[in-house]
Amino acid sequence: MRWIWIDRFAEFESGRRAVAIKNVSLAEEHLHDHFPGYPVVPASLMIEGMAQTAGILVGEARNFAEKVILAKVQRARFEHEVRPGDQLTYEATIERIDDAAAYTVGRVCCNGKPMGEVDIVFSHIDQNLSGLEFPEENFVFTEDFKSLLRTYHIDHR
């Protein structure tokens, strides 16, 4: 299973800002259950879409050397439902990044119109949670994941 909730990057400014696009399609299995006869995109998956957009932005800022984990959804607000055929745009901006963590603010648009906000705190977990040790290999940005990035043309660094 591929847990990927963005289709491509439309803009990518290293260490600063990224814009990703997600086209919502009725071919997505879950929309038939959420809800039968009334498909709407679950808010949780829009948060995930923003987390992927912002997470890749944050990871790339440190050349994917850090394990970037979503630590906290600081704020998530959506103004209306999103239906099949709609196009979502996730615009993530790094407000701050340091050794321990990164903070992003995000704006969600539906068919070009602002419709929500998702702000996220990411942890660079190797630098945190004093005393705890994590596997050496980067299990967030795996090789599989990096190959996906190549399709987004942002692995050139």
Next chain:
Amino acid sequence: MPLSREDVFAKVKEVLVDALGVDEDEVNEKATLTGDLGAESIDFLDIVFRLEKTFGIKIPRGELFPDDILNNPEYVENGKMTAAGLMQLKQTMPHADFTDFERDPDVGKMPNLFTVKTIVNYVAAKVA
């Protein structure tokens, strides 16, 4: 004009309400961040970030919330902080109230040193 302690408290309260999703009336100076306000480890990073932004100050890592002191074997013995550890901690955290912790320096109770008042003291000294 320097901020009064009341101003600092009001802004710290705002920061904690936003960062922890608590109600305004839960935030009093005695409230402990983890025990009373339900803060988790990541919240400490978030709080530091928001304080920096709100007050336009720089908070070096470990200055407001020291996190490495327990890793030093000289400072902890049988789950209690040693006299040397306590001295070190007091030096590191002049903004904290050690009255209760000194009576029972159980390291499990160390989070109780992190109260709203601790933050207000720290920020007030920083912006003075």
